[in-house]
Amino acid sequence: xxxxxxxxxxxxxxxxxxxxVAIPYVGLIMVILGLAIGFMGVSEDRRLMFLVVAVALxxxxxxxxxxxxxxxxxxxxxxxxxxxxxxxxxxxILMHIKDRVTE
Numbered sequence: 001x002x003x004x005x006x007x008x009x010x011x012x013x014x015x016x017x018x019x020x021v022a023i024p025y026v027g028l029i030m031v032i033l034g035l036a037i038g039f040m041g042v043s044e045d046r047r048l049m050f051l052v053v054a055v056a057l058x059x060x061x062x063x064x065x066x067x068x069x070x071x072x073x074x075x076x077x078x079x080x081x082x083x084x085x086x087x088x089x090x091x092x093i094l095m096h097i098k099d100r101v102t103e
Contacts, residue, residue, distance in 0.1 A: 004041040007033060011084045019076035027083065034084040038091025044099075047092050054089035057082045 011033040018026045042050045061082050064074040 004037070007036050008041060011037060012081070015080035015084060016077055018080050019073050026080075030080060030083045031087040034087025035091045037084070038088030039095065042088065042092050042095075047096060050085075050092055051089055054082075054085045057085055 011030070014023070014026065014029055014033065017023065018030070023029070038050075057078065061078045062075055064078065065071045067074065
């Protein structure tokens with residue numbers, strides 16, 4: 001198993017666990033994991049799709065809130081995942097800028 005897959009799995013676990021348990025500095029942890037995913041785990045041909053997912057996930061994060069009993073937790077999980085993906089999107093944008101400047 002390569003490092004990128006491990007980071008993705010850890011990021012997903014953090015997003016889920018943080019929805020139920022208070023973790024100190026969880027925002028910073030999620031941003032660092034997202035940046036690592038964006039820099040290491042998104043190939044050049046998948047950058048556009050990653051950015052589309054980031055925008056779409058930001059838009060639908062609160063959609064599951066009205067579901068009784070589980071909506072609050074699902075919304076928290078989607079919000080945490082959105083934080084990770086959006087940090088990755090920043091890394092993807094920075095990589096794109098670097099590629100354009102150095103070509």
